[in-house]
Amino acid sequence: MSLALVATLFPACQKFEEYPIEPYIEYQDFAVVKDSIGRDSLGFFTISYRDGDGDIGLTKNDTLPPYQYNFFLNIYQNINGELVKLQLPDTNVNFNSRIPVLTPDGINKAIKGSIEMKLELFMMTPFLDSDTIAFEAWIIDRALHKSNVVMSPQLILK
Numbered sequence: 001m002s003l004a005l006v007a008t009l010f011p012a013c014q015k016f017e018e019y020p021i022e023p024y025i026e027y028q029d030f031a032v033v034k035d036s037i038g039r040d041s042l043g044f045f046t047i048s049y050r051d052g053d054g055d056i057g058l059t060k061n062d063t064l065p066p067y068q069y070n071f072f073l074n075i076y077q078n079i080n081g082e083l084v085k086l087q088l089p090d091t092n093v094n095f096n097s098r099i100p101v102l103t104p105d106g107i108n109k110a111i112k113g114s115i116e117m118k119l120e121l122f123m124m125t126p127f128l129d130s131d132t133i134a135f136e137a138w139i140i141d142r143a144l145h146k147s148n149v150v151m152s153p154q155l156i157l158k
Contacts, residue, residue, distance in 0.1 A: 016108045019052035023139050023147040028114060030135070030155055032121065040157045043119040045073065045135055047150060054109030055142040057101035062142075069096035070140050073117065075124070078132035078154055088127055095119070099139065115139075121157065131157050 028046040035041040049056065058070050073095040076083040088094075102111055135152040 017050075017110045017112065019050045019110050019112070021052045021055075021141075021143070022145040023049055023051040023056055023141050025049045025137065025139060025147045025150055027135075027137070027150045027152050030152055032157075034158075035122065038158070039122070040125075041120075041122050043121045044116050045119060045137070045152070046114055046116045047137055047139075048112070048114050049139065049147070050110070050112035051141060052110050053141075053143075054103045054111045056111065056139065057099050057103065057142070059101055066140075066144060067142075069098055070142075071097040071099050071115065071117065072138050072140070073097070074136040076134045076136065077128055077130040078134075079130055083134055083154075086124075086127065086133075125157065128157070133157060 025047045026049075028048050029044075030046070031044045032040040033042040033044075056070070058067055075086040075095060077086055078084075097117055099115060102113070103109060104111060132154050134154045136149060137152075138149045139147045141147075
């Protein structure tokens with residue numbers, strides 16, 4: 001899994017945006033790329049974010065708890081009409097990731113943009129008992145402020 005990032009920062013000539021210092025996210029999209037025989041192979045989970053003090057992101061040196069991850073993702077599958085969290089056989093494997101530092105230079109630190117997470121669906125599908133999944137996501141900034149938690153709609157994999 002990898003994390004692609006598109007950050008929208010505000011140029012100095014624009015009016016300063018003001019947001020709370022706790023990050024806020026919204027579910028934006030989930031898109032798939034199919035393999036040569038038409039199966040969903042890669043998924044791209046996208047959220048939008050905003051943060052008033054711009055302290056989203058980890059440096060390469062931020063590796064010790066609580067800074068191993070700052071983008072958290074759980075996958076749920078629809079089993080008999082209920083969403084059940086996907087449990088992988090290896091409990092050390094998860095879908096969490098790291099957002100790099102997004103803090104802008106200058107006086108205004110407020111940021112907003114989109115974060116896209118690439119998921120290798122072909123690695124996940126052997127562990128699924130359903131073709132219908134949903135994602136739960138949240139982020140944590142460097143001051144350890146947790147964002148709200150968002151849930152995607154239920155999505156059908158092929």
